[in-house]
Amino acid sequence: MHLLQIPPNFPLPVSRIPTIEGFLAPKAPFLFPTSTQLATTRGHEWFARLSNAQPRQGLRSIITRATPARAGASVVSADMAKKDVLKALSQIIDPDFGTDIVSCGFVKDLTFDETLKEVSFRLELTTPACPIKDMFEQKANEVVAALPWVKKVNVKMSAQPAKPVFAGELPKGLQSISNIIAVSSCKGGVGKSTIAVNLAYTLAGMGARVGIFDADVYGPSLPTMVSPENRLLEMNPETRTILPAEYLGVKLVSFGFTGQGRAIMRGPMVSGVINQLLTTAEWGELDYLIIDMPPGTGDIQLTLCQVAPLTAAVIVTTPQKLAFIDVAKGVRMFSKLKVPCVAVVENMCYFDADGKRYYPFGKGSGTQVVQQFGIPHLFDLPIRSTLSASGDSGTPEVVADPQGDVAKIFQDLGVCVVQQCAKIRQQVSTAVSYDKSIKAIRVKVPDSDDEFLLHPATVRRNDRSAQSVGLNNLDPNGRPSK
Numbered sequence: 004m005h006l007l008q009i010p011p012n013f014p015l016p017v018s019r020i021p022t023i024e025g026f027l028a029p030k031a032p033f034l035f036p037t038s039t040q041l042a043t044t045r046g047h048e049w050f051a052r053l054s055n056a057q058p059r060q061g062l063r064s065i066i067t068r069a070t071p072a073r074a075g076a077s078v079v080s081a082d083m084a085k086k087d088v089l090k091a092l093s094q095i096i097d098p099d100f101g102t103d104i105v106s107c108g109f110v111k112d113l114t115f116d117e118t119l120k121e122v123s124f125r126l127e128l129t130t131p132a133c134p135i136k137d138m139f140e141q142k143a144n145e146v147v148a149a150l151p152w153v154k155k156v157n158v159k160m161s162a163q164p165a166k167p168v169f170a171g172e173l174p175k176g177l178q179s180i181s182n183i184i185a186v187s188s189c190k191g192g193v194g195k196s197t198i199a200v201n202l203a204y205t206l207a208g209m210g211a212r213v214g215i216f217d218a219d220v221y222g223p224s225l226p227t228m229v230s231p232e233n234r235l236l237e238m239n240p241e242t243r244t245i246l247p248a249e250y251l252g253v254k255l256v257s258f259g260f261t262g263q264g265r266a267i268m269r270g271p272m273v274s275g276v277i278n279q280l281l282t283t284a285e286w287g288e289l290d291y292l293i294i295d296m297p298p299g300t301g302d303i304q305l306t307l308c309q310v311a312p313l314t315a316a317v318i319v320t321t322p323q324k325l326a327f328i329d330v331a332k333g334v335r336m337f338s339k340l341k342v343p344c345v346a347v348v349e350n351m352c353y354f355d356a357d358g359k360r361y362y363p364f365g366k367g368s369g370t371q372v373v374q375q376f377g378i379p380h381l382f383d384l385p386i387r388s389t390l391s392a393s394g395d396s397g398t399p400e401v402v403a404d405p406q407g408d409v410a411k412i413f414q415d416l417g418v419c420v421v422q423q424c425a426k427i428r429q430q431v432s433t434a435v436s437y438d439k440s441i442k443a444i445r446v447k448v449p450d451s452d453d454e455f456l457l458h459p460a461t462v463r464r465n466d467r468s469a470q471s472v473g474l475n476n477l478d479p480n481g482r483p484s485k
Contacts (some may be wrong), residue, residue: 084115084152088122091146095139099422104139111161122147123157129425130181130290131162132209134418164290173312174282176244180214180289182424183311185342187296187304188319189333190326194350194384195319196224197394199295202317204399205410205417207253211290214247214254216281218307219297220273223259230397236260245284251402256284274306282310291420298329300336308340314424315345317416320372322352322364327371334376345423346380346416347372354386380419382412 092110093103100107104126113124126139133139140160147156164181177183186199199215207213217225226234231250238245247254258280286292294311297303307313316337320330337344349369353362363386373381384390390409393400401410436445444457 081115081117084117084122085113087150088113088115088124088147091150092143094146095142098135099426104143109139112159120152120154121157122150122153122155123159125159125161128160128162129428130164130211130421132206132211132290132417132421133162133425134209134421136160162290174310176282176284176286177311180286180292182290182314182428183292183294184420184424185294185296185307185313185316185337186319187316187333187337188326188330189298189300189304189336190320190329191298193319193321193326194348195298196228196295197390198317198319198348198350198384199293200225200228200394201399201401201409201413202416202420203253203291203293204251204401205413206291206293206420207251208401208405209417209421211421212288213252214256214286214289214292216284216292216294217255217257217259218277218281218294218303220258220276220303221297223257224295225255225257226259228394228397228399229253229255231255231260234260235262239285242285243283245280247284247286254284254286254289256280271302274302277303277306278310281307291424300332304336308337308342313337313340313342314427315343315420317420318344318347318372318378319350320347320368321350322362322366322368324365324368327368330368330372331375334372334378338376343423343427344376344378345427346382346419347378348382348384348416350384351386352383379423382416382419384409384412 089105089110093105095104096102097104097107097109104110109126109128111125111127113122115122124143126136126143128136128139140158143158144156147153147158184202186195186202188195196217196219203213203215215225215229217223229250231248233248236245236248236256245256247256248260249255258276292311294307294313296307318330318334320326334344347369351364352369353360355361369381369383372378385408387400387409389404389407390400393403396403400407401413404410435447437443438445438456441456442459444459444462445454446457447454
């Protein structure tokens with residue numbers, strides 16, 4: 004079966020994007036922490052060891068390249084100054100995108116005061132929850148201050164999260180949400196709500212604007228796990244939209260806040276209720292909306308996946324084999340819907356006593372999910388009475404004990420979610436582009452240096468969408484023929 008047919012005279016060279024040379028400085032490169040380092044070491048502890056950091060072969064990190072100082076540069080024009088600053092900043096490599104921060108478009112509002120020899124600029128990141136934003140700021144100060152003519156550097160940090168690709172086609176309530184994360188297992192009683200709530204408050208603690216949507220109409224958990232001052236959803240009489248409840252800066256929507264308890268209704272009615280609660284709520288501008296998915300893979304789950312443009316999913320399981328069987332169904336559902344699963348959380352995994360670690364429910368369910376479906380990250384949560392008690396008390400564990408071991412695991416999970424969402428957004432925005440010079444569409448293969456070219460006429464001929472009906476009679480240049 005031939006899906007794509009290339010015109011016979013159209014050249015299709017398969018090119019390889021050249022690798023960036025010079026990532027390693029001649030002497031001692033500056034290394035920022037990778038995802039693995041952030042998942043195993045607290046940020047401030049790693050930062051304290053920066054002075055002793057040594058380059059490792061194949062280490063994926065931010066590396067600065069040595070730049071020779073400009074000799075005799077006491078008098079510098081404004082244009083030359085900006086070029087020098089951008090060249091210095093291009094030494095800083097983002098560890099997730101693998102590109103320097105100038106090429107990523109992070110550098111904004113660059114100005115130069117010739118009288119004071121003062122450089123000012125803003126680093127605009129893709130999320131306020133960036134786990135290495137402080138290190139970006141410090142290194143930007145260092146590389147610019149190293150220029151011989153610079154006396155003062157002013158760096159401001161900001162974030163401009165990416166909007167959904169098709170924001171204009173989404174319901175109004177979802178148009179200003181940058182990332183929608185589904186927390187799912189397709190198995191009841193494994194701790195989805197606990198993971199969803201603590202992940203949400205972890206992201207909020209990292210500086211992000213966060214909301215939680217409790218999609219379980221039959222058994223809503225959110226009213227028990229958090230304690231908002233106003234426990235009833237209100238409707239704006241003018242706009243006929245729902246005003247979410249709020250607790251510690253996180254916006255909350257749940258059927259449990261409607262004052263009707265648990266729902267007793269058939270499936271189609273439930274799908275309509277969920278659709279209304281999700282799309283008519285005034286979420287405002289959010290960096291992350293966490294959806295606590297109900298168990299199963301039926302109408303409700305499909306409705307959520309079709310209405311909300313899910314960025315990624317976090318899978319929750321327990322060590323038992325029975326949990327794995329149901330979780331596998333959920334992973335396959337997300338795969339069919341083209342939703343990437345970025346992490347697996349194995350809940351109730353172990354407990355420590357008498358200096359030993361015990362696994363009362365066995366081992367291997369989480370590892371099996373990771374290996375069988377290629378999900379890159381696995382997090383093990385211990386059995387802790389405080390984790391259960393905090394959920395019942397209305398105060399999430401990461402809020403009640405932000406320095407505890409459980410909070411550290413959720414911090415690592417939060418870092419993983421932030422970085423994986425940024426990668427997904429970057430792949431979406433850069434995977435396909437149009438090259439005007441050769442009048443062809445460039446398609447870059449994710450996680451690879453390979454790319455290939457497509458003739459616009461090929462795409463049009465194979466596009467069977469309603470908008471292209473009647474436009475498939477094309478001339479050799481891809482334009483509709485008369």
